[in-house]
Amino acid sequence: MSAETTDQLPTFETARKLGLLPDEYDRIIAILGRKPNFTELSIFSVMWSEHCSYKNSIIWLKTLPRDTTGDAPSRMLAKAGEENAGLVDIGDGLACSFKIESHNHPSAIEPYQGAATGVGGINRDIFTMGARPIAQLNSLRFGNLALPKTRRLLKGVVKGIGDYGNAFGIPTVGGEVYFDDCYNINPLVNAFSAGIVETGKVAKAIAYGVGNPVFIVGSATGKDGIHGATFASEDISDKSTEKLPAVQVGDPFMEKLLLEATLEVIATGYVVGIQDMGAAGIICSTSEMSAKGEHGMDIDLDKVPTRQINMEPFEILLSESQERMLVVIEKGKEDVIRQIFDKWDLNCEQIGVVTDTGRLHFHRYGQLVADVPADDLVLGGGAPQYEREYREPAYFQEFKKFSIDSIPDVETAEVRKVAEHLLSHPNICSRRWVYEQYDSMVGTANRSTNAPSDAAVVSVKGTDKSIVITVDCNSRYVNADPEEGCAIAVAEAARNIVCSGGEPLAITNCLNFGNPYVPEVYWQFVGAIKGMKKACERFNTPVTGGNVSFYNQSSDEGPVFPTPTIGMLGLMENPDYRMTLGFSQPDDLIYLIGESKNDVGSSEYLYSYRGVKGSPAPVFGLDEEFTLQSLIKEIIREKLVVSAHDISDGGLFVTLAESAMAGNVGFAIETDHRFRKDAFLFGESQSRVVVSVSRKKQAEFEAAVQKSKVPFSRLGTVIDADFVIDEDVVFSVADAKELYDNALGKKLQA
Template identity: 65%
Template sequence: MEITVKTAQQLRLTADEFELIKQKMGRTPNFTELCAFSGMWSEHCSYKNSIKWLKTLPRDGGRMLVAAGEENAGLMDMGNGFGVVFKIESHNHPSAIEPFQGAATGVGGIQRDIFTMGARPIASLNSLRFGNLKDKKTQHLLAGVVKGIGHYGNCFGVPTVGGEVYFEDCYHTNPLVNAMSVGIMQANKMVSATAKGTGNPVIYVGSATGKDGIGGASFASADITHDSVQELPAVQVGDPFQEKKLLEACLEVLETGAVVGMQDMGAAGIICSTAEMSAKGEVGMHIDLEKVPTRQQNMKAWELLLSESQERMLMVVEKGREAEVVAVFEKWDLSASTIGHVTEDGLLNFYMNGTLEASIPAYELVLGGGAPQYTRENTEPKYFEKINAFDSTALADIQDLKATAEALITLPNIASKRWVYTQYDSMVGAANTSTNSPSDASVVLAKGTGKALAITVDCNSKYVFANPYIGGMIAVAEAARNIVCSGGEPIGVTNCLNFG
């Protein structure tokens, strides 16, 4: 197969990026290699258009136990020798195409980011945005997303303790589905997503790989149109009961001390986990793809690399201790297969039945390594002129306060969200103290730590639309106030920024 600029563009790479890849490789990549770059250089994985600005966020603090952005989630000191792990992540495009599975797998993915570090998830939250509620499509999306969040969270056994739902016409085509997870762990037992130790085995654990979710990372970075429904295979399919077993098995296997590093096979699947773990450890990997458990026959190398099938982890373990690890996963009726080993040359070499299918320097694939970083031109939107010209003093006085109040409480953004949150199990685990005594932020007992955590997710999107700088400040301030009003001390902030 001849690889050309057109091939690269079909994989959502630009002509300039294709030339950069050839320069880095010292040759024209084959199709499998180009697919790997497509996934890893997507905005979803590389933040190539936004990392410049994300780096300006405050990233230091006395309670931080890992540097911001260095691991799968944030880890902060909560006292008494324990740490709180937390992260929020979007699953917007899959939810726009298949709302139930899109939202469900968003919940599953964020939980794996928590327990891959060695933490036990104790709470979930979500932040949702939909179009006009009178629209049939919005009603379909709302029903599917809420059902998906409830299904996965309720079955997985972690309480959904808070969230928000807003409606605005601009979200008609592309709803926002942001899922947050919070977990606790002993602060000195964090497992890093790092590969090291030449010759150490690389073990694939969890569910088998299928063709669902192929190209999901680049799909998540593309424009959504009415034709996007044709990309249904890019939406993953989740199994919360399988993930519950994976959680328990992972936490148990970490107690053996045999695990060197572990990472969720999330966005971009095997290529992402192998690349990021290798680049971080400044090593390479030899991977035999025919050893990857599959649930569909005759999967090609690029399909195996890019599949985002759910409930899977990649582990590097100490050489000679493979049997200990496999035994734990067999106990939980989960697959554990040695698919390769760590090398010292920095290359990701993927073989299929002895044939080398791809050879790529791990460093060149990842954020902070060879992935491009752009500074995009920006101009102030025209609509700012209209907003800045608005004069609130020119508004007429309200004549009938009672009628106005009654009209306001019927607006979807103000009306009760009881229909939504009653579909979520908020009491599983019996640690949510705020179910019967509602507060500005949820207060959840962190059992065994002598502590409780106050948790919230907040944003007023209209403020951000009117003035992104001040609106961003208000979002942080609102969240902090809600923590304080519930008796908590704000110790950390995470964000999930959703842009066009």
């Protein structure tokens, strides 16, 4: 949009180009009592975008549980949407702030900066709460790895995450990477961060107190990221590369300075409110803080430090330049904040004051350039809310028609071939090529590096506690059945935390879907919310917030698989509960806890080895899952097992292989002839965990499991160096590790 447009009142055509609907344009006129000027129209366009207002999703998001239920005491110190991130009490006067967000569209056109600024933004959400970040995760989805574009995007995203996170000094302790053709055009880049704060030192995103000064701190404001929120609220197309300026540019070293200065100024006790400038920049921070505090602001845009001369008012307001904060400080304490930020060599400029008008007045060159009511701009205020039409897609019933009898079972001689396919598949093989580019040990809090577990375990310094964190979603399951698939994602996240020795507490989510105006896409979204709701209620894991990312689709490829990524926080009170997934000693016994099924639905085996793309989600029951997890927690705390590893991608065989490779040992098992061999070894039916048990604990272990009524069976034993199934050697551990560890790197060199 040209700067000249600001000289005249815009028409609806201008509004349409900014992403506004006809009735929204009329609504703006009604709110203002006049036609908006271009700056005001730009303000409404970003604040009413899906990315900022959740206008197409908030009605359903409100149905999710926001607090603990029943007799369990509430740990929620901030409910979903109340603050920059979720906040959960972990005891002893401490709280954990955590959140996950997407940076999909920017990463699709500029993968390095798109991913890097995603990491920067999510960490700012955490330390704006007054919490010091201690761990990061990421959930990544890419297209076909055989495509040069996919390899370029993967390399750029991973380098962006690594360079920013490593320089910022926060360890990346885990995550997930998946590949499917549905992500060829539109990759998904979801970043998670968690930090620790004393409960009495939490900062809030609010503005109040007439006359209190408003400061902008951190980096100068440039033209990068303008209309980034609008860009994130439209489909990817051939013209998306023309919007490269909508991608922000990050500086991790500046962010490190901002982290220390922010925590120091919060510690003074003089901060009234503080908010990160992420999506929509200054206008988002000023409007959300003012609306929450039921106040207004007078802002002089001339005082905003800028990187370019003669920036237009809308450019200053909408810029998403990184490493910036808006701070409201107590009147009379201006010198305190200036001295702190001067010490850290950061910009710190008073740009306005808090008023009691409820309106935002923006001035430029002595002229009033925008006058808008704060509450009408924001989620929960006057921003529009829609419930879109939704319709079950035709494929859903077709997928249900799949019968396992339509494919041949694997013969004994074929087991190695399937095993080789799975261990080398990019959705299952080691992501070593990725994680070796991340610093996982900076801060010396990561307890998972040398003893891998299903979830990351990170020490809370100065206590015996650890947070246990994971990100999980099998989007193939969700595509097959959104409600069951999303419930499985929550259950698997909880299962991973339990198998690592933790207690699940709460979740954050990153909801990645296609265009919400497509009824079949919105049906997927609604189903996923229903599945998340019932699973979170069963596990008593409230939803603390997160991110909705619609429009993940292209005109050529259609929508991505519905991908509701679940970021879950757990707590480990005692370090003795720490559990590894690796087998330890030869002659330990291997057990399956939970019951196998004659089911290969939506498994990697069925999808990529047999080539069957349409099938139901795996067999799953919430009550069965809850009972299983209760048992796993008990036997870990009673020290009855040596290792625990849940069965997920690749089925039982992959779980056994990963446990064996982690301990550099082998296994010998017998298949259960009540089931087809492919279903038993490679099916992904849920609510199953593989554990190893020392012989001296065998009787005590079996008694505990029998008491619980959870089905279990002895599979075999840990042995020295081979993978043996029904007395046939499938792999040596050395050959399996060579295949598993290096497959991804070799594919990237192809």
